[in-house]
Amino acid sequence: MPTPFKAAAVHAAPVFMNKTATTERVIQYIKEAKEASVELLVFPETFIPGYPYFINCYPIYTQSSVLAEYIEQSVEIFGPEINSIQEACRDYGVCIVLGISERMSGTHTSFNTQVFIENDGTLLGIHRKLQPTGAEKIIWANGGGYTLRTYPSKYGILGGLPCWGNAMNSARQALIQQGEQIHAGAWPALSAMVGLEELADVQIDAMMKNHALTGQCWVIYASSTVDQCCLDWMETKLGKQELIKSGGGVSGILHPFNIYLAGPHKGLEQKLVIGEIDLSQLGIIKVFIDSAGHYSRPEVLQNDINDVPIWPDEKKMTFPIKKAPTLNKNQEGDTAIDAMMKNHALTGQCWVIYASSTVDQCCLDWMETKLGKQELIKSGGGVSGILHPFNIYLAGPHKGLEQKLVIGEIDLSQLGIIKVFIDSAGHYSRPEVLQNNINDVPIWPDEKKMTFPIKKASTSNKNQEGDTAVIAHAD
Structure with a gap:
């Protein structure tokens, strides 16, 4: 039977645009994890060399030189930075999922990548973000289905998605179908962006809770935070800007039933967000819902993945990618509903009207008359509301015994603005990689x-x- 272990999300800022110094920072966090008895560590999105916030702040034509510099600061999978980190994982006995900007060897092509390294230093594999979001397309290429996979480790079956990749429901289901037990969500400090201060953390919370609940897995999600080093670099290279502020980011660890085991931790304070994961609870959880098993209805719903390698280096890639380096001799119910409804609004780019019943005395009396006394169902309960696609409540949430209409206004004319950024049925769907097939033949x-x-x-x-x-x- 699995034994409980400590895991942590790294809530931190890199040494912005300095891959060598940030590699040292990664190793320092691995050492700190060991000292805190943490065995599994998840880092933010593109922690090396840092998330390129400047792409959202300045006209593209002014960014040529810094875009070229960003590629130079990106790291290769077989490069010295990853090799040093593998050695640190081996030396300190810590398993990690690390966000990097990955440069494909011998090219100027880069990917938004998560790297999975076992506690003996073995490079288990990578995941390349399927669909760069918005302005990210000027830096990173599309990943493919070949790296949309889970990796068995000593601490469970690991999977991960960076940022809005967690909004791709077919990609999430692909990991769930592969038996994912621990999900690494990697994020930049979205709440450091002007206009997203309150909204971004709510959206991240909803997506991470939804994946924990619908995937029946533990979720460790890590965000970076924006420090003065990052702001100074952008101002020196590109001039003043008012769109990115210091701080931001949210990190935490979630149980499959949407209980926070650690966090959520927000803002400038850099720390390990530490919680305990106990995979022995998985059987109890899967009895009720198993999205990869008895709750999947494969004869009706099929999620097909095109896992053919699309990039030259993938065609030579096997897993694990690289062996370990040799030793140098020298609140559960309502919270869960809220999370699932917010996630569908956000990932489906649609308005969500959700209605719950409440338990009244009539129901309780009927059960007692027919079946005798019981103590499991109480009066009240239920939550209802109306959500905008950006996770803003237009009405509610309304809870408890009071029976009423929960009324809000829906304006479909806003749909165009919403779909510009993400369209799960269109430009964000990647149909050549992800196909969601439905068997719609009548069965009754x-x-x-x-x-x-x-x-x-x-x-x-x-x-x-x-x-x-x-x-x-x-x-």
Whole structure:
């Protein structure tokens, strides 16, 4: 039976645009993890050499020189930086998932990549972000399905997605189907961006909780924070800007039932966010819902992944990618509903109206009369609301015994603005990699005769028509 172990999210800033110094910082955090008895460590998105916030702050044509510099500061999988980090993992006995800007060897092509390294230093594998978001496309190429995979480790089956890759439901399901037990969510400090101060952390919280709950896995998510070093670098290289502020970021560790085991930790304070993971609880969790098993309905829903290598180096890549270096001789219910509804609004780019019933005395009396006394169901409960695609509540959330209409206004004219950034049915879907097939063949006798709409509106009662007309005329 698995034994509990300590894991941590690294909530920190890199030495911005300095891959050598940031590599040393990574090693220092691995050492710190060892001292705190942490065995699994997750780093933020592109921690080496830092997330390129400048792409969102300045006109593209002014960025040529810094974009070239960013590629130079990106690291190769078989380069000295990763090799040093592998040695540190081996020396301190810590398993990590590290966010890097990866440079494909011998090219000027880069990827937003997560690197999985075992506690003996073995490079288990990588994941290249499938779809760079927004302005990220000017730096990073698209990853493919070949690296959309999980990696067995001594601490469980690891998987990960960076940033808004967690909004790609088919990609999440691909990891779930591969038995993912621990998910590494990697993020930049989105809440350091003007206009996203309050919204970004709410969105991250919703997506991470949703994956924990719907994937029945532990989620360790790590965000970087923006320090003065980053701001000074941008001002020196590109001039003043007002879109990125210091601070930001949110990091935490979630249980599959949406309970925070550590965090959420926010802001400028850099630290390890430490919690305990106990995989022996997995059986109890999977009894109720198993998205890779009895809850998957494979005869109806099929999530097909195109895992053919698309980049030259992938065609030579096997897993584990690189062996360990040799030793040198010298609140659960409502929170879960809120998270799932917010996640669907955000990842589906749609408005969500969700309605819950509440338990009244009539229900309790009926059960007692028919079946006898019970102590498991109490009166009240339920949560209802209306959500904007950007996770803003337009109405609610309303909870408890009070029965009412929870009313909000929906404006579909905003859809174009929303879909510019992310369109899960369009430019963000990557259909050549991810295909979600549905078996829509009727399986029940009545379905074989069913057409849609199923039934037309009933005709008006002749006696009512006059009254309706009189009322309309009076209005």
